[in-house]
Amino acid sequence: MARSVGGPASFRPKPGSIPEFPGVYRFKDADGRVIYVGKAKSLRQRLNSYFADFAGLHPRTQTMLTTAVGVDWTVVGTEVEALQLEYSWIKEYDPRFNVKYRDDKSYPYLAVTMGEEFPRVQVLRGAKRKGTRYFGPYSHAWAIRETVDLLLRVFPIRSCSGGVFRRAAQIGRPCLLGYIDKCSAPCVGRVTAEEHRELADDFCEFMAGNTGRFIRRLEREMREAAVEQEYERAARLRDDIQALQRAMEKQAVVLGDNTDCDVVALAEDPLEAAVQVFYVRSGRIRGQRGWVVDKVEEAAPGELVEQFLLQMYGDAAAEALPREVLVPVLPPDAEAVTELLGEQRGARVEIRVPQRGDKRSLMETVERNAVESLKQHKLRRASDLTARSRALQEVADALDLDQVPLRIECYDVSHIQGTDVVASMVVFEDGLARKSEYRRFSVRSTEGDVASIHEVISRRFKRYLEERSATGELDAATGIELEEEPAEGPDEEPRTPGVDPETGRPRKFAYPPNLVVVDGGPAQAAAARRALDELGVDDVAVCGLAKRLEEVWLPGEDLPVILARSSEALYLLQRVRDEAHRFAITYHRSKRSKSVRESALDEVPGLGPARRQALIKHFGSVKRLREATAAQICEVPGIGPSTAETIVSALKGQNP
Structure with missing residues (x-):
């Protein structure tokens, strides 16, 4: 085992000391606790990957390595043995850095306690118990109770608690379910333990999917009762069959009968x-x-x-x-x-x-x-007020901001090989998306993502300065803030900054953010900062969020800010970035789809952009336009008979 206390490099195993065989390895912390277990086909190749490029590792892996002070390993003969040993060690040590599959909620199971003398059917959650058969899990406990209520008509096994069962046995009188024939009442000796267990076995067999024989048996008994003119018994059996069928209907049929x-x-x-x-x-x-x-x-x-x-x-x-x-x-x-x-x-x-x-x-x-x-x-995390407040404070602390970023704007660029370049701006206020403030841009620059970010930030904040100038808050030429002009008449209301006086709505770019986030690394963050500096905007913070390792880059810094991967700050920034990416992709797809539709009309003589758009709007697609007659095309405003004939002949000459 390699062991030290000076960081990952200090406990790196000596070259050639790690075997090249399959095996399982353990990282341990200063207290000797196992914090990570992994397996490998080649221990040497796998362990060397941890120490070769520390900066290129996943953030959580970096945290694990800085927490660890040593690593050891065990060689095994086959990959199956490696799997078995890895699972055994994960179960034994419960390492804090291993993936743990935890439920996103606590699922209820239908359980039958076959280990008891008188098996009981009930709803159970949590860890499974020995001697109990489980069915499910179900999404809701009420779904189990509905199923059990239907099946107890046919398989009247015990469903009461231990205390109720013992009390009924002491007083010699069953509970209500015993009186309405939804329990065979073993507590008072109506059936023996063996007969009750047979009922429980049948219940479990039905729940396991072997349903056909029970329905066939009840149908046969129903016909026999009818032949013998025992009509009340036949009616009860009919109701039992319907109960089983309703219980089966609650489980959707998706594959063949024999599919498990x-x-x-x-x-x-x-x-x-x-x-x-x-x-x-x-x-x-x-x-x-x-x-x-x-x-x-x-x-x-x-x-x-x-x-x-x-x-x-x-x-x-x-x-x-x-x-x-x-x-x-x-x-x-x-x-x-x-x-x-x-x-x-x-x-x-x-x-x-x-x-x-x-x-x-x-x-x-x-x-x-x-x-x-x-x-x-x-x-769920985003909607939690406490989590949102903590996330905003963590962002402010990590980026060394003067105040909590109550308004965050995030920008992303989308294109395919430099064509149809677009950008998105999404806004989060108090940690929640403000979709009415979202904006999108058609980017003119074709010099790459860095130039596109510079262009979009410049355009957005130019509009911000122009709107402040229009309200008298800022002189656009000098950048000097001015006092608000007095109202011209006694009946005029004072002008509200950032609000359009005609509509009473906020202007599109009236409010500046506390923080600008760009999707990218140091180059994109520097481009955004440069655009703001060129406009004289110095009260807006900037950072970039790189996708690969979720690193936060500040303009002018050589090293990124690494946020704890479990922190609320990283969740917030990641959600903001993902929303900007989604919004940009949506706009890019719509723009690209539009350009593809209109490209078929580019070669038609006499059609400008306005006429092309009118044709697409009227027919909905080039395919439907291609199927239209000249007379139908003439119905579009601005399209005459000669132009319509030209369109028909041009589209017929193209490949659909």
Whole structure:
């Protein structure tokens, strides 16, 4: 083991001392606690990557290395052994820097306590208990209770607590459920322990998906009762069949009757990942579950899938593992993971990526749920007033601002190889998006992102200075603030800064931000600062947020500001940046789509920009215009018969 207290370089293992075999390694802190566990096909190659380029590592990995004072490793024979040992150590040491799949909420399960003498059906959350069979998870507890209420007609097993059960046995009188035939009342000896366990076994078998034989049995008994003219019994059996069918209808049929699989999907950003799982048994969705995890390293989706499969199924009972696991991408060591899960289940487990058909459609549904889960997770943090206040204060402290940035503007540039260049400006006030203040720009510069940022910042703040000048707050030529001019008459209202006197609404660029954030690194931040300096604006702070490592760059600084990846400040800046990126991409796509539509009309003689736009607006697309007759084209204002004939002949000569 390499061990020291002088930072990562001081405990780096000596060259050649690390074996090139598969194995598992542990980083430890000054107190000897294991803080990270990892596995590798080649220990030497993997561990050397931690020490080769510290600045290029993920922020959380950098924090882990600066916290650690030593690393040791264990060599194993195969990749399967490495997976097993890695999982065992993660479970044993609970390292603080490893990915931990925590639920984005506490999911309820339908549980049957088969370990008790008289099994009980109930709703349970949290850690699973030995001797208890679980079904689900369900999204809501009331969904379980509705299902149980329907099934107790047919499988009247105990659902009362231990105290109620013992009291009923003492007084010799069952509870209400016993009187209405929704409990077989083993507490007072109406059925024996063996008969009650048979009911519980049937209940579990029905919940496990073996539904057909119970319905066929009840239908047969109903027909026999009808033949024997026992109509009341036949009616009860009919109602029992309907109850089972209603319970089955609550679980959507998505795949074939014999399909047992778990469908796993991911949604991620540079800092976090959301995982969603749909549990399909006998072709029906039996449950759904979700996790949100902090990403420790720049892990590829396949690595996240591998970590999930190990943690999800590492302790699972054999019957809990499905025959098939559908994943968005295969894990790097797919064969080893398949072998490990197969040993756990006692039979083959297939891990694969669905390519087409119903399984692919279901995967897309699960992916949408994962995306929504991640979005809701971030929104919950953003909507918390305390978290927002803490985030703004942390931003002010990290960037050494004089005051909390109550108004933040973020700018992003979007284009494809320098064409259709656009930029976005999004506004966050008090940590929340102010969509009415969003603005978008068509960029004239074609010299790259740095020049585009300079142009957009210059245009935005020129408008700000012009509007302040128009209200008398600022002399545009000198940049000297002036006193507000007095009203010309006694009936005139005083002029309000930043408000259009005609509409009473805020002017578009009237309010300056406390902080300008640009999507990019030091070059983009310097360009924004240069634009502000050229205009004489010196009371607005500037920073750049680089995507790859989420580094915050200040103009003129050689080193970035590294925010803790769990900090509210980084969440806020990342959300602002992502919103600017989304807004820019949306505008770029609409502009590019428009230019593609109009390009087909560029070669038509006699058509200028106004006529082209009028034609597209009237017909909606070039395809519909191509299908139109000359008479229909003449209906467009400004288009005469000769021009219409020219358009028809020109479009017919083009390839659709």
